[in-house]
Amino acid sequence: MALMIPCPHCGRRPYGEFWASGELPEGGHGVEADVEADYRRVWLRRNVAGDQRERWFHHAGCRRWLTLTRNTITNAIHDVV
Amino acid sequence: MTSFDFEGRAIPFEPGDSIATALYRARVRIFSRSFKYHRPRGMYCGTGDCPNCMMTVDGEAATRTCVTPAEPGQRVRRSTGWPSADFDFLAGLWWLRALLPVGFYYKSMIKPAGFFATVEPSIRRLAGLGDVDTAAPPTDRERRYHHPDLCVIGAGVAGLGAALAAAAAGQTVVICDEGAIGEKLPSGPVRDRATSLAVSVRSAAGITVLERGTAFGVYEGPLVPVVAADALHLVMPRRVVVATGAMDVHGAFAGNDLPGVWLGRGAALMASRGLRPAEVAVVAIDREEGLEHLAMLEAAGVKIAAVAAPAALAGRIRGGARVFAGGRIAAVGGLKRVRSAVIEVGGSRHRIACDGVVVAVGLEPRSNLARQAAAASVEVAVVGDAGRPGLSLAEAEADGRAAGSGGATTTARPDLPESPAAGFVCLCEDITVPDLDLAWHEGFQSTELLKRYSTVSMGPCQGGLCHRHLQGFVRARAPEEISSGPTTARPPARPVRLEDVAAGARYPLEYRTALHDRHLAIGGTMEWAGAWKRVERYGNVPDEYRAVRERVSVMDVSTLGKYLVAGPDATAFLEGLYPCRVADLRSHRSRYTLLLNEAGYVFDDGLVGSLGDGRYYLTFTSGGADVVESWLRDWADTWGHDVYLANQTYTLGAINLCGPKAREVLSGLAGGAVDAKAIPYGGLASVSVAGIDCLVMRVGFVGELSFELHHPRSHSVALWDALLEAGRPFGIAPHGLEALRLLRLEKAHIIVGQDTDFDSTPHKLGLDWAVKMDKPHFVGRTALERMAAIRPNRMLRGLRFPEAPADGAQLVASGQRVGYLTSSRFSPSLNLGVALGWIYDDGAGIPETVEAVDGSGRVLRGTVTHGPFYDPQGARLRA
Numbered sequence: 036m037a038l039m040i041p042c043p044h045c046g047r048r049p050y051g052e053f054w055a056s057g058e059l060p061e062g063g064h065g066v067e068a069d070v071e072a073d074y075r076r077v078w079l080r081r082n083v084a085g086d087q088r089e090r091w092f093h094h095a096g097c098r099r100w101l102t103l104t105r106n107t108i109t110n111a112i113h114d115v116v
Numbered sequence: 117m118t119s120f121d122f123e124g125r126a127i128p129f130e131p132g133d134s135i136a137t138a139l140y141r142a143r144v145r146i147f148s149r150s151f152k153y154h155r156p157r158g159m160y161c162g163t164g165d166c167p168n169c170m171m172t173v174d175g176e177a178a179t180r181t182c183v184t185p186a187e188p189g190q191r192v193r194r195s196t197g198w199p200s201a202d203f204d205f206l207a208g209l210w211w212l213r214a215l216l217p218v219g220f221y222y223k224s225m226i227k228p229a230g231f232f233a234t235v236e237p238s239i240r241r242l243a244g245l246g247d248v249d250t251a252a253p254p255t256d257r258e259r260r261y262h263h264p265d266l267c268v269i270g271a272g273v274a275g276l277g278a279a280l281a282a283a284a285a286g287q288t289v290v291i292c293d294e295g296a297i298g299e300k301l302p303s304g305p306v307r308d309r310a311t312s313l314a315v316s317v318r319s320a321a322g323i324t325v326l327e328r329g330t331a332f333g334v335y336e337g338p339l340v341p342v343v344a345a346d347a348l349h350l351v352m353p354r355r356v357v358v359a360t361g362a363m364d365v366h367g368a369f370a371g372n373d374l375p376g377v378w379l380g381r382g383a384a385l386m387a388s389r390g391l392r393p394a395e396v397a398v399v400a401i402d403r404e405e406g407l408e409h410l411a412m413l414e415a416a417g418v419k420i421a422a423v424a425a426p427a428a429l430a431g432r433i434r435g436g437a438r439v440f441a442g443g444r445i446a447a448v449g450g451l452k453r454v455r456s457a458v459i460e461v462g463g464s465r466h467r468i469a470c471d472g473v474v475v476a477v478g479l480e481p482r483s484n485l486a487r488q489a490a491a492a493s494v495e496v497a498v499v500g501d502a503g504r505p506g507l508s509l510a511e512a513e514a515d516g517r518a519a520g521s522g523g524a525t526t527t528a529r530p531d532l533p534e535s536p537a538a539g540f541v542c543l544c545e546d547i548t549v550p551d552l553d554l555a556w557h558e559g560f561q562s563t564e565l566l567k568r569y570s571t572v573s574m575g576p577c578q579g580g581l582c583h584r585h586l587q588g589f590v591r592a593r594a595p596e597e598i599s600s601g602p603t604t605a606r607p608p609a610r611p612v613r614l615e616d617v618a619a620g621a622r623y624p625l626e627y628r629t630a631l632h633d634r635h636l637a638i639g640g641t642m643e644w645a646g647a648w649k650r651v652e653r654y655g656n657v658p659d660e661y662r663a664v665r666e667r668v669s670v671m672d673v674s675t676l677g678k679y680l681v682a683g684p685d686a687t688a689f690l691e692g693l694y695p696c697r698v699a700d701l702r703s704h705r706s707r708y709t710l711l712l713n714e715a716g717y718v719f720d721d722g723l724v725g726s727l728g729d730g731r732y733y734l735t736f737t738s739g740g741a742d743v744v745e746s747w748l749r750d751w752a753d754t755w756g757h758d759v760y761l762a763n764q765t766y767t768l769g770a771i772n773l774c775g776p777k778a779r780e781v782l783s784g785l786a787g788g789a790v791d792a793k794a795i796p797y798g799g800l801a802s803v804s805v806a807g808i809d810c811l812v813m814r815v816g817f818v819g820e821l822s823f824e825l826h827h828p829r830s831h832s833v834a835l836w837d838a839l840l841e842a843g844r845p846f847g848i849a850p851h852g853l854e855a856l857r858l859l860r861l862e863k864a865h866i867i868v869g870q871d872t873d874f875d876s877t878p879h880k881l882g883l884d885w886a887v888k889m890d891k892p893h894f895v896g897r898t899a900l901e902r903m904a905a906i907r908p909n910r911m912l913r914g915l916r917f918p919e920a921p922a923d924g925a926q927l928v929a930s931g932q933r934v935g936y937l938t939s940s941r942f943s944p945s946l947n948l949g950v951a952l953g954w955i956y957d958d959g960a961g962i963p964e965t966v967e968a969v970d971g972s973g974r975v976l977r978g979t980v981t982h983g984p985f986y987d988p989q990g991a992r993l994r995a
Contacts, residue, residue, distance in 0.1 A: 038337050039352060047263075049337075049352065054746060073898035077714045092746040100746070100753050109493050110336055 038110055044097035052095035059088040059102065084108055120190035123200075127192075132299075132389070135181035135192055136162075136169045140391055145375045145453060147171065147181070149197035151575065152243055152546035153213060154206040156452050158375025159393075160543070162382030163300045164610070165363050165482070167544040167576045170245055171195065177246030178576060178611060183295055195246030206242060218551040218570045219558075245576070258347040259620025262324065264288040266520065267340045267353035269331045269485055271297045273306065273509060274500025274516030275359030276313035281520030283320045289520075290351045291317065292326035292342045294610065302381070302388035302412060306509055313513075333607030334358070334489040334496060343612055348619035356494065357519050358486045362501035365478035366543075366581040367400070368536030370447040373543055376454030380476025384409045387416035394472020398457040399437075400424040400445045402477045403506065407432060409476055422468045424459050440466065447538070448473050478533065479505035484578055486527075487605035503527040532600075533584055535592035542582040544575020552589055562599040563590050573603060576611050629674035630769050630832035640852065646739025648675045651852035658944065660851035664818055664859055665945055667847040668775035670839050671856065673824065674832065677722065677736030677744050678764040685757035686730050693751055694724060695878065695887040695894050703728035704800050706813055710878055710886050711736070711744070712896030716903055718876045718883075720744060721868050725800045725813060733800070733811065733826075737868055741765040751895065769832035772815070773839060774822035776992070777846040782812075782823055784842045790823070797994040806838035816993045818856065819863040819986055858941040861950055862986035864914045871912060871938040871952050877903060881912045882982070910935065910956045914985060917949035917968060917978040925970035927953060929963040937968065943985065949976065950985045 038050035060076040081087075084107055091101045103115040119126040122139060129138035136147065136159055146156045147169045157168040164183035172195040173179040181192070197204035209216065217223070221239070225232040265287035268275045272293075279291040294300075297314040301307040317323050329344035331351075338356050342349040364379040371377070376394060378386075380401070383393040387409075396419045399410060407429065414420060414435060423433050424443035433439050443461035448454055457473045459466045481502045489496040497503075497519035500512040504527060507515060519525045536549050547570050560569040563586050572586055573579030579586070583603055590600035627648040635642070635651045643652040651672065654660060663669040681690065690698040696709040706725035710718050720743075722736035736744045745763050752759050773782055782790050787804035790812070795801045800813040811826040827835055840848055851859075857867075866872060866881060877900065878887045887900065915927075920942035927935040940951035955962050968976045987993065 056746075056750070070898055070902045073714075074902060077899060090750070092750070094742060094746060098745065098749065100750055 038112070040091065040093075040101070040103070040112055041115055042093055042096060042099075042101060043115055044099055045093065048093070048096055053091040053093050053101075056090045056092065058082070059090055118188040120186055120188060120192055122192045123194070127186075129186040133186045135171070135173065135179075135184050135186045135190065137182070137386070137389060137391060138186045139181070139192075140386070146194075146201050147375075148194055148245075149201050149204050149207070150373070150546045151196075151245065151544065152216070153210040154197060154204050154242075155210055155373055155546070156201075156204075156207070156375055157373060157543070158377075158453070159386075160377065160382060161363060161379045161581075162385045163363060163379075164294060165379075165577060165580050166366075167245070170576065172246050175249040175252055176613070177248055180576075180611070183300075196244070209242070218547070218555050255615055257615060257619035260347045260349050262290045262349060262351045262353075264290045264324070264351065264353045266290075266355045266357060267338075267351045268292070268357045268359060268520070269334075269340065270359035270361055270482075270500075270502065271310070271314070271317075271325070271327070272301070272359060272361050272500060272512070273309050273313060274361075274502075274507075274512040275357065276310060276317050277513040277516030278357045278359060278497075278499060278520030279317050279323050280313065280320065281517040282522075283317075283322050285521050287322065289323045290326060290342075290349070290353065291323060292329035292331050292340075292344075292349075292351075294328070294330045296327050297325075300385065302384040302408075304388070304408065304412075309509055309513070330610045330612070331485065332610045332612045334485050334492065334494055335607070336492050336494060338489070338494045338496070341607075341617075343616045348616050355522075356489065356496040357516070358489070358496050358498045358502055359500045359516055360482035360485055360502045362479040362481045362505040363580075364476050365480045365533060366585065367445060367475040367477065368533075368539050368541060368549065368585055369445055370538040371449060371454070372539035374448055374450050374454050375452070376450070376472045377448055378472065378474045380406065380409050380474055383472075383474040383476075384412045387412040387418065390416060392416050392418050393474065394418055394454075394470065396421050396470045397472040397474055398422045398424075398445070398459065398468050398470045399474040400443075400459075400477050401429060402426055403479075404429075406476045409474065410435075410437075413474065418472070421470045422457070422459060422466075424461070438466075438468070444477070445473060445475065479530065480580075480584065481505050481530070482580060484580060484605045484609035487602060488607060488609065491604050491606070497525045498527045499525055505530055532591055533588040535589045536585045541585045541589070542572040542575060542579075544577050544581075545571045545573075547572040547582075549589075552586075556589075556593060561590070561594055563587055563601060563603050566590070567603050578605070578609055579603065627675070627766075629672050630829045631672045631674065631771075631836050634833060634836055635672065635850075638850070643853065645675060645853070648738060650675060650738070651850075653852040653854045654850055657852070657854050657858075660849060660855035661858055661944065663847065663849035664775050664820055664851055664855065666776065667849070668773070668777040668781050668843050669849055669851045670836070670843070671772045671774070671851050672769075672832075672836070673738075673772045674769040674829070675738035676765070676770055677734075677738070677741030678768050678770070678826065679734040679736075679745070679748065680762040680764055681732040681734060681748075681759060682730065682762075683757070683759035684730070686732055686759050689752060689755065689757040689759045690724060690732060690734075691891070692755060692893060693748070693895055695891075695896065696724070697888050697891065698724060698726075698732075701726040706733075706798055706800050706815075708886060710883060711747070712878070712887075712894075712900075714896055714899060716877055716896040716899030717874060718868060718872050718878060718881065721866075723813065723815065727800075735813075740868075767829055768826050769829040769835075770824055770826045771832070771836060771839065772818075772822055772824045774818050774820050775848075776821060776995070777843075777848075778821050778823055779995075781839065781843045781846060781848065785838055792995070795823070797990075806835055806842075808835050808838075810835070816990070817863075817865055818859040819865075819984070819990075820859075820992050821995045822993075857939065858943065861939050861941050861952065862943050862945065863984045864950075864952060865984075866912070866952065867939070876912070877908070879904075880908050880910060907959070908957065910954050911962060912938070912952060913955050913962065914981040914983065915951040915953055915966065915968075915978045916981055916985065917951065917976045919974070919976055920949035921951065921968035921974070921976050921978075922970035922972065925951075925953075925968040925976075927955060927966040927968055929966045934963060934966060940968075946985055948985075949978070951978070955980065 194201035268291040329342040420437040422438040430441035446460035447458040449456040640651040711720040813824040935955035937953035
């Protein structure tokens, strides 16, 4: 596989330069005070077939985190920030 | 004249010869013996699409000789057949085929138990395509990357047209072909056109041509790996055009595998090189192109005995051949080569004596790459014969040009062939029609099941010849698409060496500290620690240990993760991140901290030191530095904190100077005070040591007075030498990881990753003191709060034994297994075995005594403890 990720800092780079941290939890990522909400955010995944917001770390490049939308069926990537 | 060696014979060859054509000219007819039945096989496709001409070339088994150019001095041999491929006693297996039905190894040799294991080596010797030379030295294959706009697979007229059209539109192109351009085409207008297009392609700016470059897959991305002589080319284009062409359909009739049976384009290719594929041939054709083949065969001197052709073409056949309008080849007779062919027409059968049969009935697209792309959800344009078999020359080029300039393409799947009637369906795996019949009756009633059970289509040609016959077979018996659909195509589409797949994957990258050579010079044995090389021991571990406990020692700890954190929000950031308190950390003091993930589990540990003015120096365990950086940046991003992170892991060195005499050694070199008042336990200070600016941290991992000296990496050697020199009167000796493991174990300090696992919370590790639950938030706090209500099912505890059980020993109490040891060593200072281990608690509480069983035959009785074994008050540490 050779997914190419358009890094806003480094250009279009092969996915092997990145670490994936999986789908962005519902309501985003961050410290959550409510125990129930925190449990859902940490452990439950929607695992959608289609567009999914994800975080990727460009470890072999700019060493920045990217938030992007990846279609889990086609691997098409867009809206990278 | 140039020649190569073939089983001891010198075979001369001419320019442009492949190994196979040179052998054919030298009257070699049996090119291999088949996979299972040892049937004789000769040249068949001539274009690299079948397994028949595979030989061992220069030690490399299963080389397709028809697409491998002949070169002087090559050593070629057939690796199948015993004693030789020409006279193979194992050919008798064909007559025993009733005893070797499809899947016979699932059905026989089951009893007595172990019988199969006994006979398996013999079976493996009988079957197969040759031996791999395991003694051959590994090669150092390179990998190259290409990022063109377009990748074209196949350089026929359609592929060349696509490349030129894209280049004309200003796009960059990589075009690859398994052979040299035009090499697989018989002489004629198609080859002339390909040759003239090739001239433009080679001179076009922006087109890279990879001749003799075999694309063996289309992966997501897209990625097209191309194996060429110089390197493995990884082509990552924006668009892919598949122009792999088509070949003649493999004819399914009795005797279809005999030497002398040819696919039409292969026979024409031989004829156009001046070689006669037969002296007397029977030919079956179904299209205009067949007439060209006939003319070419006659020009080469082949006598055409009979032609089977549709009525529309039959009238146009000239010469003395018997013409059977509407006829088809029903069978071929012969034992080791073709002796006759049977043509069936209108219910009557005619046997015709011949020594060759040429079949040009139907075109089969080389669809493997296109089907792979579909399976991987990669959009590709399939052009020319590969998309719509039977296009004219002009149509094929126009099709390619349209795709090259980004236009839409249409593909047409030719109708499925009828269910194969007789003969070999799969030449690679020796699967006959009766084999498929048997498998069908045994219940394997779909293409995918038949494939897995009989291995049909799983050989070197990956179903190129047979996958649609397989579909036709199923369609005739079960018309539903779900049963008779095409099998999933997967890489590799062409045989590829593992060596090529691994091209460019070098030995692992090795990080070395600045002191690496110093360690080697004094006899250090190195071991891996993540990507780093660290000293396991210098020789005498007990002395290394005593140096720390009784005298003074140094250790290279440059591998620690080291970070500088600054910025207006640095304190708030670390306070939110760490389970320990950070805001109340006084300037030039440090604290031990755990790193928790959001689920409350420990994934690393380290120190946080305040440099004053809201600047912090963080250390982490060796090897975790890169992961920690991503973690720090992730949270800094998430919270939008204004912080600056500098990863100094690779720019700073660190040496731990430790032992009761450490301060005496340091004070001799230090440019400032290093007494307990100036740098107390847990303190840090900027001190010049031997003229080198150091950040000195009082730490306690080994349990003695310790100074960690962090310094610019460029000065590591000078500092190390100065410390050893200054320590010589005190008996200084450096220590390695093995001594360190014992030293820290005596203090019951955990090593994250060795004593912890994915389920280790601070509470289970006995590290509640390191977590301040009264803080309003930190990463993992909510999870810990939730888990506080759950009774822990196991705890990490210290254990004392009379001797040291082995690491990993199992713990038993009252006849039940109650846990296992994660670390265990014998402590010379305490004269007992000290260990850390997980002990389960099923509700009855943690037992006070356990027995350790480690496979050595000993059963050691131990007591469960809390806290450090050595210097429990920490008096030595705080000295």
